[in-house]
Amino acid sequence: MPSDATQEDAPGPLRVATLAANLGAPIQPGGQVLAGTSTTLVVKAQVPVSQVRLVRAGDAVSVTMPDGYTMEPGVVGDVSPVAVTAPADRASNEPTVAVTVTLDHLSTPGGPRPATDTGNLDLAPVQVNVSRASAQGALAVPINALVALAGGGYAVQVEDGSARRLVAVSTGLFAGSLVQVTGTGIDAGTPVVVPSS
Numbered sequence: 001m002p003s004d005a006t007q008e009d010a011p012g013p014l015r016v017a018t019l020a021a022n023l024g025a026p027i028q029p030g031g032q033v034l035a036g037t038s039t040t041l042v043v044k045a046q047v048p049v050s051q052v053r054l055v056r057a058g059d060a061v062s063v064t065m066p067d068g069y070t071m072e073p074g075v076v077g078d079v080s081p082v083a084v085t086a087p088a089d090r091a092s093n094e095p096t097v098a099v100t101v102t103l104d105h106l107s108t109p110g111g112p113r114p115a116t117d118t119g120n121l122d123l124a125p126v127q128v129n130v131s132r133a134s135a136q137g138a139l140a141v142p143i144n145a146l147v148a149l150a151g152g153g154y155a156v157q158v159e160d161g162s163a164r165r166l167v168a169v170s171t172g173l174f175a176g177s178l179v180q181v182t183g184t185g186i187d188a189g190t191p192v193v194v195p196s197s
Helices: 051-054
Strands: 015-019 036-039 042-048 058-063 071-084 096-103 127-131 138-143 145-147 156-161 165-174 178-184
Touching: 042 051, 042 071, 051 096, 058 096, 156 178
Parallel strands: none
Antiparallel strands: 015 036, 042 096, 058 071, 058 127, 071 096, 138 178, 145 156, 156 165, 165 178
């Protein structure tokens, strides 16, 4: 620590992020020995400017942990008002905005519980999942099952014995490769035709 450091400079535990001093090297007054960060685990995400409208402070999100399948609930704590240029190594050059997410397990009554899926990792890639809308008990079909109708709107081809017929549908939410549909003549379990390519 710098020679003039006091107890007030570090009011609590720190995680050592980087070491600036070399073993055996003399320390100059005011010289930096190390840099530290908070011991509280947070998720830092860089959100493309075009998608910032989907994220607001206080929003509930889910975080896919480093193992690739465990989900932890969290809350968006802060959305930066500043957009920065994307690093040169990114596939997209769209500017991004920093978003901070706090995991719910860090604020449980009785103190934080350990996230079993983070283990001893200090830094690891995760995926933040943001939902702006949801539907319960929805009927969904693959997006490529939709057929555009000449008069507007969509239909799906359903198998009716050895024949096929078009059933007009209204679309709802889109999620990944699926779309929510409603319509007369299509129910859960109705076989729909999906193009092979």
